[in-house]
Amino acid sequence: MILATLLDARGQWSHGYELAQLADVKSGTLYPLLIRLEAQGYLEAEWQQPTEGGRPPRHAYRLTASGVQLAHDNPPGQTTKPVVRRREATV
Amino acid sequence: MSGRLRRALADLACRTLQATLPPSLQSWGWAVRCETAEIPNDTKALLFALGSLCGLMPRAVASLLLYPFASFIGDGALSSGGSLTMNVFDAAMRRPRVVGIACAIGSVALGLAYMAIAGAPARYLVINVGALVVGLTLLALLGRTTQTGQHPAYWTLTAMAGTLLDPGKSENAVDLAPWVQISAKAPPTLIIHAMNDPVDDIRHPMAYALALNNAGVPVDMRLYAKGGHAFGMRRTADPITTEWPAQVKQWLQTIGML
Numbered sequence: 001m002i003l004a005t006l007l008d009a010r011g012q013w014s015h016g017y018e019l020a021q022l023a024d025v026k027s028g029t030l031y032p033l034l035i036r037l038e039a040q041g042y043l044e045a046e047w048q049q050p051t052e053g054g055r056p057p058r059h060a061y062r063l064t065a066s067g068v069q070l071a072h073d074n075p076p077g078q079t080t081k082p083v084v085r086r087r088e089a090t091v
Numbered sequence: 092m093s094g095r096l097r098r099a100l101a102d103l104a105c106r107t108l109q110a111t112l113p114p115s116l117q118s119w120g121w122a123v124r125c126e127t128a129e130i131p132n133d134t135k136a137l138l139f140a141l142g143s144l145c146g147l148m149p150r151a152v153a154s155l156l157l158y159p160f161a162s163f164i165g166d167g168a169l170s171s172g173g174s175l176t177m178n179v180f181d182a183a184m185r186r187p188r189v190v191g192i193a194c195a196i197g198s199v200a201l202g203l204a205y206m207a208i209a210g211a212p213a214r215y216l217v218i219n220v221g222a223l224v225v226g227l228t229l230l231a232l233l234g235r236t237t238q239t240g241q242h243p244a245y246w247t248l249t250a251m252a253g254t255l256l257d258p259g260k261s262e263n264a265v266d267l268a269p270w271v272q273i274s275a276k277a278p279p280t281l282i283i284h285a286m287n288d289p290v291d292d293i294r295h296p297m298a299y300a301l302a303l304n305n306a307g308v309p310v311d312m313r314l315y316a317k318g319g320h321a322f323g324m325r326r327t328a329d330p331i332t333t334e335w336p337a338q339v340k341q342w343l344q345t346i347g348m349l
Contacts, residue, residue, distance in 0.1 A: 016126040017139060027123070027139045028146025035119055035150075045122075058129060059122030 003071040006063045013060035042067035097133040101140035108144045111151035199223045211270050265298040273306040281311045281342045283335050285318030
């Protein structure tokens, strides 16, 4: 489900909270998965500096080429599409 | 709970996570903290932080527990950023002897725990610790010569492992725990037991009866195929429930009590 959500982003950067909402998973499930995907080279992570002062930087994620392949090879089962509309992460 | 308190608790959860995570995962601790700060709703921020803490804590605690062995089980195994399972697996492949020693220590510890629970005297515990020390000493002596290519040492170690694997007893060996002594002053005993008792294995009353017999104590034994555990006076299809009271009466007459 996380993979599908990341695939839906089509190369755009996503953030943790947004991913948890879109994939309908708890943060306790999300982060261990992200860590594993990144360690295995399926996920790219970068720190994005805040656009306005006083805000913390954010950790953003997107699939690598092998990650996209992995997501295509493992489509989610008969799960319902999330109803939340996607909001692109701002850099 | 006020919004400020919820926010403070969320921050505390994030800091706890950061303090626990190993250096290789510190950036993820910061990721959770920054992401939590970006969530406008205080309750959702708190839930997000607590969820992350619960999800990542097992990994963090495992890293902390393994940290003292990091230099022992491999160079930088825990700082490569890979999954913990893979790191431990890789380290185990590189240092099979360390894995073996860890298994030996672990199994002796489990054995000691079992014997302590079963009420074994202290000398049995000491003997088991002594066996571990002897094993490790032999490994240290013979293991070193193995590295220099002396094959007899290799075969000695294999033979030692083989003797450990063969307990020398069949499945139906019936012995009391070695530290349980039966007194010759024990009273005459009647044992009635069902083979299909799911609680107390049939070998237990058999071992007890044999030990009593060895001590010269008169033992009567009645065994049934069926009856389960704790059969009573209530009649069931199993003959044991209707027959045992008469057998007790007959036994009491035999030993002169009735």
